[in-house]
Amino acid sequence: MTDVLYVGDRAIRTDTIPTLLKQYELLPKFIEELAIDEAIEEYGCTQEEKQQALLEICQRHKLTNLEEQQQWMEQRGLNPGEVEAMATRSTRIQKFKEAKWGKKVRRHFMERKSGLDTVIYSLIRTQDAGLAHELYYRILEGEITFEQCAIAHSQGPEVRTGGRLGPVPLNRPHPVISKLLSVSQPGQLWPPRAISDWHIIIRLDDIKSAQLDDPTRQALIEELYNTWLQERVNVLTAQALSPEKQAECAAIAAAPVKPDAKPDDPDTLDNPGETPPDHPEFVTPPSDSTEADSDSSETEMVVLDAPEVDDDPTADRIVLDDLEDLDDPANALPNDSNPNAPQSLVSTSA
Numbered sequence: 001m002t003d004v005l006y007v008g009d010r011a012i013r014t015d016t017i018p019t020l021l022k023q024y025e026l027l028p029k030f031i032e033e034l035a036i037d038e039a040i041e042e043y044g045c046t047q048e049e050k051q052q053a054l055l056e057i058c059q060r061h062k063l064t065n066l067e068e069q070q071q072w073m074e075q076r077g078l079n080p081g082e083v084e085a086m087a088t089r090s091t092r093i094q095k096f097k098e099a100k101w102g103k104k105v106r107r108h109f110m111e112r113k114s115g116l117d118t119v120i121y122s123l124i125r126t127q128d129a130g131l132a133h134e135l136y137y138r139i140l141e142g143e144i145t146f147e148q149c150a151i152a153h154s155q156g157p158e159v160r161t162g163g164r165l166g167p168v169p170l171n172r173p174h175p176v177i178s179k180l181l182s183v184s185q186p187g188q189l190w191p192p193r194a195i196s197d198w199h200i201i202i203r204l205d206d207i208k209s210a211q212l213d214d215p216t217r218q219a220l221i222e223e224l225y226n227t228w229l230q231e232r233v234n235v236l237t238a239q240a241l242s243p244e245k246q247a248e249c250a251a252i253a254a255a256p257v258k259p260d261a262k263p264d265d266p267d268t269l270d271n272p273g274e275t276p277p278d279h280p281e282f283v284t285p286p287s288d289s290t291e292a293d294s295d296s297s298e299t300e301m302v303v304l305d306a307p308e309v310d311d312d313p314t315a316d317r318i319v320l321d322d323l324e325d326l327d328d329p330a331n332a333l334p335n336d337s338n339p340n341a342p343q344s345l346v347s348t349s350a
Helices: 014-023 027-040 047-060 066-076 080-087 089-101 105-116 129-141 146-153 157-161 175-182 214-240 243-252 323-327
Strands: 004-007 010-013 118-126 164-169 189-195 198-208
Touching: 004 014, 010 014, 014 027, 027 089, 027 214, 047 080, 047 089, 080 089, 089 214, 105 164, 105 214, 118 129, 118 146, 118 157, 118 175, 129 146, 129 189, 129 198, 146 157, 146 198, 157 164, 164 198, 175 189, 175 198
Parallel strands: none
Antiparallel strands: 004 010, 118 164, 118 198, 189 198
């Protein structure tokens, strides 16, 4: 049986959703979320972490009471278990990141250090080699300041700042400039160097060496995580779009369907005799139909998750012959013992 997703007047068979994801360019994002779910599956949360996550959900969406919580869940088609999974997802992702890269981050820091150290430096550039040497010696002898030379003679955008550039990562400037700066001391002035058609004069003003503090550590773990995630998504996407998988999906979706059929059109349903509900849900869980053992009873009773008691001959059975008895307040179950009573997302117990 093929499930049908009703969106407005359109009936969408679930086996056509992969095609729609590709058409709307949502398949990579969908696969990314699946890859994350696969990675964090083994990571759980403590009860305190769950409560904090649910509290943050309520605060973010301004859910101040039980009624607002219930309405918010109904609008999104969520049950409390799904809300908890959604709320704790970021915590489980953080646990996954720490477990996978926490011990590797120092080595990655050393490999990336040149891109994490920042420098402030001054630059003069000119295409006249003779002028570059003249300016260098005048600055060196103190006849003119570096800033004055840059404003008067530099031929790049640094002319607006008196030659001063940065702070920038050490590895961002031209490789020749980066190498000079990496071996410089603050205030050190370098003689003119030729780079392509330019002759440049460089002075290191300041350098800030990166430290593996907590913000840097978290940024590096995030960097490793994003690299891993992109690679994983690429692999899974290639697998999903392989000719073999495409042929398999095409075979599943071979049966025709009216793309713009209305929900009440019997031709859009697997069983022409079925009638869609007045308010169809996006995802309808399958239900097991039971036939009444007695023809004399006109009331159907559906028991959800009823415990099996056949093995216990002494077990008591409760039969509700008259459902109208439930209207009597004396027969109503209190909220703390009624499994169908609305429950708050956030526990109020101490």
